Amino acid sequence: MVLLALTVLWMAGIASGQDSMARVENDLLHFSYKLEQYLDTSKQPCQDFYGYVCSRSANISQSGRQRFQSFLQGADDQHFMDMELQLVNLFKSCESGRGVDALKSSQLFRVSGGWPALETVKANASLRSNQTLSWLGLLGHFHEMGAPYFFETTVSMQSNKRIVVLQPDSTRRHTMRKFEQRVGEVLQTFGIEQSRAHVAALEVLSLERSRREIVKAEHIEDQVHFSYGNFKRSAFGNATLPRLDWDGYFRKLLNGKTPQASDTIVVKQLPRLVDYFRLLQNTSMHRLLNWIWTDYLMDIVDADCHQLAETYAGDIYAHVVQRITADRAELAQMYSVLGKAYGEQLAGSVWIDEISQQSSNQFLGNIMHLTLNGDERLDATYREIVLGRRSFYRNLEKLRRFQRRRQPPSEAAKQLRQYAQVFDTVNALLGRQNLSAPLNYLMLGEHFSRSLIAAGSSSLTPGAWRSPDSERRFGAFQECFPAPQVNPNELLLGLLAQRQALRSYKQWLGQPARTALQERIDGLLAVGRIKMSLQKLYFVGSLVVDCRSDLGALQQERKQQLTHAILRNSREFAEAFQCRPGDALHPPQQPKQPQQQRCNPL
Secondary structure (H helix, E strand, O other), X not given: OHHHHHHHHHHHHHHHHHHXXXXXXXXXXXXXXXXXXXXXXXXXXXXXXXXXXXXXOOOHHHHHHHHHHHHHHOOOHHHOOHHHHHHHHHHHXXXXXXXXXXXXXXXXHHHHOOOHHHOOOOOOOOOOOOXXXXXXXXXXXXXXXXXXOOEEEEEEEEOOEEEEEEEEOOOOXXXXXXXXXXXXXXXXXXXXXXXXXXXXXXXXXHHHHXXXXXXXXXXXXXXXXXXXXXXXXXXXXXXXXXXXXXXXXXXXXXXXXXXXXXXXXXXXXXXXXXXXXXXXXXXXHHHHHHHXXXXXXXXXXXXXXXXXXXXXXXHHHHXXXXXXXXXXXXXXXXXXXXXXXXXXXXXXXXXXXXXXXXXXXXXXXXHHHHHHHOOHHHHHHHHHOOOOOOOHHHHHHHHHHHHHHOOOOOHHHHHHHHHHOHHHHHHHHHOOOOEOOOHHHHHHHHHHHHHHHHOOOOOOOOXXXXXXXXXXXXXXXXXXXXXXXXXXXXXXXXXXXXXXXXXXXXXXXXXXXXXXXXXXXHHHHHOOOOXXXXXXXXXXXXXXXXXXXXXXXXXXHXXXXXXXXXXXXXXXXXXXXXXXXXXXXXXXXXXXXXXXHHHOOO
């Protein structure tokens, strides 16, 4: 019986191994097939690899949204963390309730006095639901909810005293022509009758032009300090301004409390703020309500549910995208392998010191824990709000209010969030597949290694992760790898990350059980339309997840220059794509000993 059981287990292991190899083969071939629609084969990889991979791939993340939508529609509440349920509810309310009735049922709509453009009769003070609201009271409702119109108020504590900073708004999201177009779209979306829409649009555009004149005015970047007691009594040197109800305003922002008379009020650009106050004082409440609701709804009606979720619950959105994309056990295994490669390559070298190594190891530990177990801390943070499945505008108000009151994320949390953004693109590329080995090495290995090394410092300054003792060696590196248009710190980081990730990828492929598989897949890839190989797939996969459409022309050019500088110094890239002398990305001639040893960054 024992022999029979062992035989069954052995045969099951063989079958499992065969299934695993078949899955790997299918994943790689499917990935290569998927790339055919994104690679620009009119460009030569050895001349312009960035253009070859990125010129048609910039908007690739948009195609992953259908998979995310399917996940939410088939969500099983019993297997969700609380914060994930909040995201599901936000999506369901977004899909079912973004019309006029949902807007009118929101709390902000009721307390503000409503949107006059929606009223079927001529609006006046006797018809509005809130007849006593002043312009400062109206702004207080929007500010408390996280929409800081005309000026932004931030409150901090210092030595048991509040420090309140008022900063006038100086932003213009659109050109005036584009703003006018968007106003028309908002009014049309809510079905406002043409004659009322025309009058409302004239009011909105008139106030917007006046606001922009104040924005364009040049003022000295000064700040004036008041005690709160003096601030409440001040007319700011303008006799035409009435006494404003600042106590009522701050009760909204501070949960029913007001600043103490001795608390400090800091006003930045006081002349601009006074100009806003005069404009608001001379604007009817009817016109102000039309302007503020039109502007508030402008970015909501134009955005789909994914954009709204990313904007107002981006940390949960990133968490869920990663969860539905990856085989978490295999992803954590890859992180562990790359963490080991980091230690073997850099620990004890001149490039990092003990502090940067500890910071990088902390990043590694955090991301492995989040991958396997989810983010319990983030889950606990979102438990203080409850989102329903019907009232979308009410959900949005809750989220914006919640985000306004949250403490700013730590540098460690920012690093993790920045890294997780890559999963949007990975999700789009994989379709309904799960990210597993070796695709995780192809698509995430280099991106993760770069993040792991850079996590040695919380500063965003290039090269902050380097040890102070590395300056002499870094000077030699700059001599050996001249790239005048590229930041040498970014070049060094890219080369180190590539060596870590590529070495780990080769080790995964080089295991004895995978030798035959590697030969078979290389043979199949070679006869495809884009003539791929496992080595080529690594370089394409590492770059395609980093192609971004949101970069301006100058940023795109710098990204291209950095990518090409790294590849120009990669022998493996030249071998994979058979670059020849004279090609833009052919490696420079190898220096002779001992110069070769001196130029090796490791």
